Amino acid sequence: MASRVTSDSPNSDASGSASQDHEKEDSKNFECNICLDTARDAVVSMCGHLFCWPCLHQWLETRPTRQVCPVCKAGISKDKVIPLYGRGSTDQQDPREKLPPRPPGQRAEPENTGPFPGFGFGDGGFQMSFGIGAFPFTFFASTFNFGNDGRPAPPQAGSPQHADEQFLSQVFLFMAVFFIIWLMLA
Amino acid sequence: MSTQNIDPAASGARNKDMSDKGNKPKDTHSVSKRLQQELMSLMMSGETGVSAFPDGDNLFKWVGTLQGAEGTVYEGLKYKLTLDFPSSYPYTAPVVKFDTPIFHPNVDTNGNICLDILKEEWSALYTVKTILISIRSLLGEPNNNSPLNTHAAELWENQVAYKKLLLEKYKKDVTDKESS
Numbered sequence: 185m186a187s188r189v190t191s192d193s194p195n196s197d198a199s200g201s202a203s204q205d206h207e208k209e210d211s212k213n214f215e216c217n218i219c220l221d222t223a224r225d226a227v228v229s230m231c232g233h234l235f236c237w238p239c240l241h242q243w244l245e246t247r248p249t250r251q252v253c254p255v256c257k258a259g260i261s262k263d264k265v266i267p268l269y270g271r272g273s274t275d276q277q278d279p280r281e282k283l284p285p286r287p288p289g290q291r292a293e294p295e296n297t298g299p300f301p302g303f304g305f306g307d308g309g310f311q312m313s314f315g316i317g318a319f320p321f322t323f324f325a326s327t328f329n330f331g332n333d334g335r336p337a338p339p340q341a342g343s344p345q346h347a348d349e350q351f352l353s354q355v356f357l358f359m360a361v362f363f364i365i366w367l368m369l370a
Numbered sequence: 371m372s373t374q375n376i377d378p379a380a381s382g383a384r385n386k387d388m389s390d391k392g393n394k395p396k397d398t399h400s401v402s403k404r405l406q407q408e409l410m411s412l413m414m415s416g417e418t419g420v421s422a423f424p425d426g427d428n429l430f431k432w433v434g435t436l437q438g439a440e441g442t443v444y445e446g447l448k449y450k451l452t453l454d455f456p457s458s459y460p461y462t463a464p465v466v467k468f469d470t471p472i473f474h475p476n477v478d479t480n481g482n483i484c485l486d487i488l489k490e491e492w493s494a495l496y497t498v499k500t501i502l503i504s505i506r507s508l509l510g511e512p513n514n515n516s517p518l519n520t521h522a523a524e525l526w527e528n529q530v531a532y533k534k535l536l537l538e539k540y541k542k543d544v545t546d547k548e549s550s
């Protein structure tokens with residue numbers, strides 16, 4: 185509901201077209217400002233204006249000395265535009281393979297707000313040991329997996345085979361714990 | 371490497387074809403598409419005082435009409451303009467000229483218009499509609515600092531005398547020629 189209100193308010197500001205139906209107005213919001221068609225390989229400038237990447241690229245190529253946004257005439261540059269990836273674009277050809285390539289998106293690392301980022305036994309500590317402890321955890325999974333998922337049933341308690349396996353699993357458990365401690369101290 | 375194997379006659383013919391259009395066929399297609407979009411929105415909008423339509427089958431040459439705005443000395447006068455679209459449109463501006471002779475500080479005797487948005491201030495965002503609206507408002511608000519017609523620029527201060535001369539010229543250049 186809230187998003188509906190915010191998307192409506194710019195429409196009512198649009199000059200003279202308030203009587204037109206909303207569906208048409210909504211699709212107009214995603215039209216390229218250069219070819220006036222629905223934006224393909226869409227990019228958005230830092231000033232917030234939407235273009236097809238080929239259209240904007242051509243505009244910047246046409247006047248290399250005056251790199252301005254066609255809409256608001258703010259200064260823009262090729263490496264300061266943000267590509268937009270919509271839901272329907274996944275099965276299309278990767279736009280970066282086309283010429284000219286669309287600049288890639290930039291991923292900023294999310295800020296870690298925990299008290300001991302990446303260490304200790306809080307959330308960060310758990311995440312870390314899970315990530316690097318892949319070897320011991322896979323081992324635990326196969327050792328302690330006694331469910332009936334198609335594996336051979338565990339040997340009877342007291343049999344020599346059972347004693348061997350118990351010994352082996354203790355050795356491996358010790359190695360795994362040692363490995364984790366060693367990684368944490370290193 | 372492969373280009374060397376092309377039959378020279380064939381490549382010559384292709385080059386000629388490209389120079390005729392001024393650009394690659396693909397680009398010409400996207401220019402026509404944009405011009406069709408403009409024509410659609412221009413017909414739908416019903417903007418007062420301005421209209422434009424392609425000249426015959428040629429989508430790259432339009433004829434525009436504008437009527438002088440109310441409250442200006444150009445009120446009631448009607449002017450025809452030509453718009454020539456280059457194959458690099460909308461990255462470069464169309465060539466816009468007055469076809470009807472007009473007495474105005476920023477238009478010369480050949481109909482050339484001195485308007486910044488048609489030159490250094492051009493933006494790919496501008497359309498036939500925005501161009502015609504801009505020219506229509508230029509009629510009532512000339513830039514007398516850089517006139518193409520110095521006589522008109524000097525006379526502009528005296529609106530009564532300006533209007534008298536304007537109507538005389540319009541009658542001589544337009545009304546009399548139409549009736550004859």
Ligand SMILES: [Zn+2]
Pocket residue numbers: 216217218219220221223224235236239
């Ligand atoms: Zn576009």
Ligand SMILES: [Zn+2]
Pocket residue numbers: 229231232233253254255256257258
């Ligand atoms: Zn902008």
